[in-house]
Amino acid sequence: MTYCVGMVLEKGLVLMSDTRTNSGVDNISVFRKMFTWQVPGERIITLMTAGNLATTQAVISQLEERAKEPDERDNAILKSPTMFQVATEIGRLLRDIISERQGVNGDRGHGRFTASIIVAGQIKGMEPRLFMVYPEGNFIEASLDTPFFQIGETKYGRPIIIRGYDRQMSLEDGVKLLMVSFDSTLKANLSVGLPLDLQVIERDSYESSHQHRVTHDDPYFQAISSSWGDALKNAFHSLPDYSFYFED
Template sequence: MTYCVGMLLDKGLVMMSDTRTNAGIDNVSTFRKMFQWSVPGERVIAVMTAGNLATTQSVISQLEERNKAPSERHNSLLEAPTMFQVATQVGKLLNDTIVAQKAESGQASTDMFHASIIVAGQIAGMEPRLFLIYPEGNFIEASFDTPYFQIGETKYGRPILVRGYSSDMSFEDAVKLLMVSFDSTIKANLSVGLPLDLLVIERDKFEPLHQRRITADDPYFRAVSAGWGEALRRAFHELPDFTFGQ
């Protein structure tokens, strides 16, 4: 399992993912779930993956044409005319990969190959866009009513986003909000863990404004984690006391 969040703001896009994968409690590994490509001045595209690792790695490998020599590789996402077409290409590739793996293994169900993907980015002359792609290859787009997407282990970090998100918040506040959401998830579920990958894309800049790997000894993450825990305890004790009726 994993946890990834893509967030659409007035100022641009903020994305964060963990890096933990596991096939049982005695087989835990670290793999990158966030990938980004850019053409300075023209486009920036980012992808985050959750689900079956073989499926998601196959999708990324095919996007980057890793089966070819570096000089011959061609990422078609860098030539798609719109972000909608980018999402369409990724969705088709995801579904084709799942179907192919199912046929190869002889499995009747696609559940063991289940995966989902968040696609975000901006192409010059168009708005920043954010998509959630399902295993079947279809997708939905972020909007005013649904301004962020989560994939993976979503339930523990969602209440933080619901209460704290605002479309006009600063990038700095958005990162802080995501830090709290991820800290809450990590505390509650061992299948999500550090390090985390962070990517900030500013509107009309077409290259990452900020990208960073957040490790267990990151001083800001540690301060947020400790501060949030203390703030929750303080807020709890400040609530009205419950009394048993006479």
């Protein structure tokens, strides 16, 4: 499994992904799931992937190849005029790769090669944008009402984001929120694992403002992980107590 989150704040985008892939519990590997293309000062585009690893690697490799020769390929994401067109192109590529695999494998491939992708970024002169691309190639965009997208093992870490999110929060607080969400997920599910990749894209910087790999011995993540338990317990005890003698 996987866990990736992309979040839109007033001040920019905060992105985090884990790196665990597994094919059964006895076949676990570390693969990067966050990929960035940038033309500093002009655009930055970051993808996070979940699903069949062969599918997502094929998407990333094709985008890499196109990016290396942007002049020859009109659909290179480094040349697309808008983030909408970037998402459209990635959706087309993802759908083509999945349907080709399913075509070759017939019925046996049904659903096995599926994947989804979070696309985040900003192009000069436009707003930072965040998309979720489905295996069918279509996609949705984050909005004021739904300002974050999760893919993979999304449920454990969702309640804290729902409760903690505030569009006005600092980028640092956005990172803290995702650290807590990942910590809750890691504690509950073995299929999501360290190290984590973190990227912050400050609004109108058109480049990666901060990038960090969170490993097992990361002091900040360790501090979050150990103090969140105590903080939750304090929060819990601050709630009104239940009594068996309420009137029913």
